[in-house]
Amino acid sequence: MAARNPLSRRRFLAGAAGLSAAALAAPPVVGQARPRLVVVGGGPGGATAARYAAKDGAIDVTLVEPSRHYVTCFHSNLFLGGFRSFDSLVHGYGGLEKAGVRLVHEAAAAIDRDRREVVLAGGARLPFDRLILSPGIDLKYDSVPGWGREWEEAMPHAWKAGRQTQILKAKLDQVPDGGLIVMIAPPNPYRCPPGPYERVSMMAHVLKATGRGRAKIIIVDPKEKFSKQGLFQEGWESHYPGMIEWIAPDISEGLKSVDPKTGTVVTGFETYANAALVNVIPAQMAGAIARDAGLADASGYCPIDPASMASRADAGIFVVGDAAIPGDMPKSAFAANSQAKVAAMTVRAELIGARAFPARYANTCWSLIDIDDAVKVGGRYAPADGRIKEVEGFISQTGEPPELRRGTQAENIGWYDGITADIFG
Numbered sequence: 001m002a003a004r005n006p007l008s009r010r011r012f013l014a015g016a017a018g019l020s021a022a023a024l025a026a027p028p029v030v031g032q033a034r035p036r037l038v039v040v041g042g043g044p045g046g047a048t049a050a051r052y053a054a055k056d057g058a059i060d061v062t063l064v065e066p067s068r069h070y071v072t073c074f075h076s077n078l079f080l081g082g083f084r085s086f087d088s089l090v091h092g093y094g095g096l097e098k099a100g101v102r103l104v105h106e107a108a109a110a111i112d113r114d115r116r117e118v119v120l121a122g123g124a125r126l127p128f129d130r131l132i133l134s135p136g137i138d139l140k141y142d143s144v145p146g147w148g149r150e151w152e153e154a155m156p157h158a159w160k161a162g163r164q165t166q167i168l169k170a171k172l173d174q175v176p177d178g179g180l181i182v183m184i185a186p187p188n189p190y191r192c193p194p195g196p197y198e199r200v201s202m203m204a205h206v207l208k209a210t211g212r213g214r215a216k217i218i219i220v221d222p223k224e225k226f227s228k229q230g231l232f233q234e235g236w237e238s239h240y241p242g243m244i245e246w247i248a249p250d251i252s253e254g255l256k257s258v259d260p261k262t263g264t265v266v267t268g269f270e271t272y273a274n275a276a277l278v279n280v281i282p283a284q285m286a287g288a289i290a291r292d293a294g295l296a297d298a299s300g301y302c303p304i305d306p307a308s309m310a311s312r313a314d315a316g317i318f319v320v321g322d323a324a325i326p327g328d329m330p331k332s333a334f335a336a337n338s339q340a341k342v343a344a345m346t347v348r349a350e351l352i353g354a355r356a357f358p359a360r361y362a363n364t365c366w367s368l369i370d371i372d373d374a375v376k377v378g379g380r381y382a383p384a385d386g387r388i389k390e391v392e393g394f395i396s397q398t399g400e401p402p403e404l405r406r407g408t409q410a411e412n413i414g415w416y417d418g419i420t421a422d423i424f425g
């Protein structure tokens with residue numbers, strides 16, 4: 001992989017030898033002699049990439065992230081279900097600073113691709129030799145008729161963690177016995193394919209555990225099938241009989257509108273009125289910073305070279321995590337972490353001649369259905385046919401014995417501790 005892209009390598013060497021005007025004009029920075037990597041986004045993709053790229057101090061690594069804490073979406077469903085505290089989802093950036101990463105707590109406003117600079121919201125410019133983008137997703141606020149940004153408190157999405165997660169939990173706590181919850185599930189491709197279905201499992205768990213077993217959860221889904229469907233439906237039948245109803249698009253005849261003022265959801269087939277809670281998970285696209293830089297295609301996500309995670313539109317810019325088009329991989333924290341390591345390795349090879357190995361990726365998505373009843377799906381992946389392709393896959397089976405499911409949940413908990421340590425140090 002060291003010779004990933006002769007063209008980009010040539011262009012970089014030419015730039016380094018002639019030192020671009022932008023680089024010469026840039027104000028002196030600490031470690032100016034070292035090649036500069038800027039990373040935008042301090043989630044699983046960006047924080048992992050920054051930490052791995054900075055490992056021996058040979059590259060000057062700056063991470064741009066407006067927030068001083070990161071709240072994980074992963075395991076936020078377990079918080080809803082009462083299995084974790086909110087505080088346990090919150091991570092700081094001290095470990096990255098210890099690893100030599102410079103933190104800039106500001107949003108990136110634009111990428112100046114010609115001058116090879118990131119423009120910060122405050123107007124300052126950060127020159128880079130390589131840039132890794134991991135801005136995650138933006139929500140398509142106009143994808144659900146009647147809903148929008150101004151209604152995200154009344155009908156929370158909780159698809160970006162933090163305040164939204166707490167709003168959803170507070171509303172869930174107020175659902176009465178016999179109350180109605182409607183989830184609007186998102187269309188493909190979206191962050192965390194099993195996430196909506198784990199979420200309703202956790203909602204049903206907490207309702208049942210708190211004497212509200214007559215509450216009902218309706219999932220209005222635009223998809224004809226969903227991740228781990230057989231496993232979830234088996235679990236719902238055994239743990240929460242009659243509580244969860246999944247409505248496929250041919251039955252609902254499509255979502256027509258929602259009314260956040262009255263808690264109403266209208267489909268082509270039925271109107272659900274007076275819902276105690278409506279969880280709208282809208283359609284999604286790559287974070288604006290990547291789209292505005294011209295790195296996304298018509299899908300709203302960013303095509304990448306599967307051997308390196310370099311953007312197809314700009315070989316000196318890498319896009320990892322949910323913003324990228326990941327081939328057979330799902331959009332998950334596990335996948336973002338795996339892709340970030342490939343991007344960091346490639347950057348280190350290109351900037352300091354570090355050794356690079358062929359790109360290999362991995363993912364597992366665990367989902368908790370009820371106490372000690374977890375299932376998983378995952379695989380290993382490699383570049384093939386111009387995309388990231390699955391080379392080996394696995395999935396839990398229906399009818400598995402309880403000990404196996406308990407073991408799967410133990411893996412899930414161990415994974416969270418391991419991956420957050422790997423991401424944040």
Ligand SMILES: Cc1cc2nc3c(=O)[nH]c(=O)nc-3n(C[C@H](O)[C@H](O)[C@H](O)COP(=O)(O)OP(=O)(O)OC[C@H]3O[C@@H](n4cnc5c(N)ncnc54)[C@H](O)[C@@H]3O)c2cc1C
Nearest residue numbers: 041043044045073074108135136192321322331332333334
């Ligand atoms: C309910 C739910 C459950 C989930 N469960 C799992 C699970 O069990 N396992 C799993 O692997 N995955 C899970 N996921 C998916 C996982 O959370 C995402 O795939 C993962 O967070 C993607 O990482 P990322 O780095 O691409 O983006 P993000 O985590 O969204 O991080 C992006 C960061 O970029 C920053 N940013 C954005 N724009 C800018 C800008 N212009 N300038 C500077 N910074 C910027 C943001 O502030 C943010 O911190 C779940 C998701 C949800 C919603």
